Amino acid sequence: MKQIHVSKKIFNFIQECFGIPASLYTLIENCPDISMPLNEPKHSISWQDSIIFWQNWHSVDYHKAKGEVNGFNNNNGYYSCVSEVLNELLNFTTCKIIENWQCDIQDVVGLSCSKSTLKDFDTLDKMVETNSQEMITPVTVEKLNQNLAHRGIDIIHNKKTSNHFEQHMWDGRVFLMNHDGSHHFAAARYIANRLNIPVSLNGKLNVYSINEQSVISLCDKYEMVTIKAKYLFRFHEIMRNFRVSYLWYDLPRPYIKDYDESSRVVFFPKNQTQSMKITTILKQSNFFDFGKYLYSLIERQNLNMNL
Secondary structure: OHHHHHHHHHHHHHHHHOOOOHHHHHHHHHOOOOOOOOOOOOOOOEHHHHOOOHHHHHHOOOOOOOOEEEEEEEEOOEEEEEEEEOHHHHOOEEEEEEEEEEEEHHHEEEEOOOOOOHHHOOOHHHHHHHHOHHHOOOOOHHHHHHHHOOOOOHHHHOOOOOOEEEEEOOOOOEEEEOOOOHHHHHHHHHHHHHHOOOOEEEEEEEEEEEOHHHHHHHHHHEEEEEEEHHHHHHHHHHHHHOOOOEEEEEOOOOOOOOOOOOEEEEEEEOOOHHHHHHHHHHHHOOOOEHHHHHHHHHHHHHHHHOO
16 A cells, blocks of 8 residues: 555656646545535524625735735746735625615514524524514514514614614625514514514615626636635645645635635636646636636626616
8 A cells, every 4th residue: 555655656746747736636536525615504584694794705804904815926936925905805895875774574584683593593483483472472463563662673763773774685685783672573573474564664774785896807817716724735735836826815704614614715817827727627626616606696696686
């Protein structure tokens, strides 16, 4: 077995002398999870757990300047570390603020705060059916009014509240950013639906959107893939040996997990021949195409905007 291992190392060395990155092929073969798809978080009524925080992508690492990425660059045979700020990350999302926005209580499908574990439920109805039966029994106008009268529902009772609504167009759903009153709010919504009674809400709405031009610009400049953080050092050793220019950056919440499970986005500049040779291998090896994924987010966002 040892002899086979040594023979393979010699074979890899010979291949790499001729510019074939055999060590990269070996890494991919030995680490099949090196580039995993970015699975969407499970849909739930929890704003914190079911929204991808692309609006915060420009500042996922507080040790760095906003939009600052790190990497390595090959310049006339001199391979060195680099750090630069990408304007595309700085302007990755926009936020439109609508004051005095009006909606019906049924339009709100999630919350930011509750004594219940919000991520355990996919609808507000299920939460209140499970944890607050006394608030929805009986289903009457009187019970509806009792729930709506609860002082913890600030969006109704406090004109100066910091409670507001949020909508992320790559997701489409409307969340109430509340501090209290989650069960009474959900109970009122539950009863109003069954009695077919409209309940008007009014407050500030923050609408977050991904900047399509930032996505286009990133995809024009870079080929992008995801790589598990735990493999980055070994990957870098191979890139250094072949003088490959690349940058890397963290992903936003909820993709920031423990180190072994976290992924990074790796940017390969399209104007670098050696970088493009590497990306050809990565694509052939089914690495997750982050650029294609970003375009899918734009498509989804445009659909949500047209609803």
